[in-house]
Amino acid sequence: DIQLTQSPSFLSASVGDRVTISCRASLGIDSYLAWYQQKPGKAPKLLIYAASTLQSGVPSRFSGSGSGTEFTLTISSLQPEDFATYYCQQLNSYSYTFGQGTKLEIK
Amino acid sequence: QVQLQESGPGLVKPSGTLSLTCAVSGGSISSGNWWTWVRQPPGKGLEWIGEISHSGSTNYKSSLKSRVTISIDKSKNQFSLELSSVTAADTAVYYCARFTGGNNAFDIWGQGTMVTVSS
Numbered sequence: 001d002i003q004l005t006q007s008p009s010f011l012s013a014s015v016g017d018r019v020t021i022s023c024r025a026s027l028g029i030d031s032y033l034a035w036y037q038q039k040p041g042k043a044p045k046l047l048i049y050a051a052s053t054l055q056s057g058v059p060s061r062f063s064g065s066g067s068g069t070e071f072t073l074t075i076s077s078l079q080p081e082d083f084a085t086y087y088c089q090q091l092n093s094y095s096y097t098f099g100q101g102t103k104l105e106i107k
Numbered sequence: 108q109v110q111l112q113e114s115g116p117g118l119v120k121p122s123g124t125l126s127l128t129c130a131v132s133g134g135s136i137s138s139g140n141w142w143t144w145v146r147q148p149p150g151k152g153l154e155w156i157g158e159i160s161h162s163g164s165t166n167y168k169s170s171l172k173s174r175v176t177i178s179i180d181k182s183k184n185q186f187s188l189e190l191s192s193v194t195a196a197d198t199a200v201y202y203c204a205r206f207t208g209g210n211n212a213f214d215i216w217g218q219g220t221m222v223t224v225s226s
Contacts, residue, residue: 001169034212036153043202043219044153049212087153091211095168096143096155 002027002090006099012107017078021102023071023088032092035064035073038101039084047086048073080106109134111203111217119197119224125190129203129217136179137161141206142186143213144177146199154199158206159186193224 003026013019023033031051036044046055048064051071061076075082083106088099115127129142136142144156157167159177167175176189190197200221204213 032211036213043204043216044213045216046210046212046214049210049214053210055210055212055214089153089213094166095170098153098155101152 001095001097002029002093004088004090004097004099006086006088006102009100009102011102011104013078013104014107015078015080019075019078019104021073021086021088021104023066023073023099025069025071025090028068029090029092031067032090033064033066033071034089034091035062036087036089037082037084038087044087078104109205109215111205111215113201113203113217113220115220115222117221117223119193119222120226121194121224123193123224125188125193125197125201125222125224127188127201127203127220127222128185129187130183130185131205132184136184136186137181140208142177142179143204143206144188145202145204145213145216146197147202147219148196148199156188156190156201195224198222198224 005024007022033051035048038044052064063074085101085103110132112130119125141158143158157177159165174191179186200219202219203217205215207214
């Protein structure tokens, strides 16, 4: 299975900050990467698909980039509702693995 | 607006079979998407379990393949998960989700249901 490694695992930031989360794949996955946001007790929510396409209804402060093995999720100006855990997922091949998650906390 | 809702027992005995159903509302399960199951052990990350197409084709995570069956019931607009020979390691929140080929992502999720394996 393709492994996804996110960095950092924990991130402390303030409202208004620009933050970047990285996701590295163990093999090339073209642009078959999605990003999800999960809040405690809730299901994950799709933010970005195909590495850089914003899901309908998701604020434009979220953006994604990358292809092959290196990907990033950027939040341009953190809002209070953005503090959550973020996961990347590869959909290039089974078993559609997820990264281990990045928990974004308020500083 | 398509919505998904999981249902099933919240407690399963060790060595037993976990059975969950995902009801699809607001749209047809025969719409051409794939339908998936994902689980999340308490305090841990997400794990894909498997998927089924509207025509009944399935794919499973290799490490779970011997214990997993996903089926579809078009007449009831729902799909189901069975996981046999469960142990405490199968304790998790189980989510169903829609895999949209156009977006190539899991775009709609159920709220999740907690299943505990314990005697």
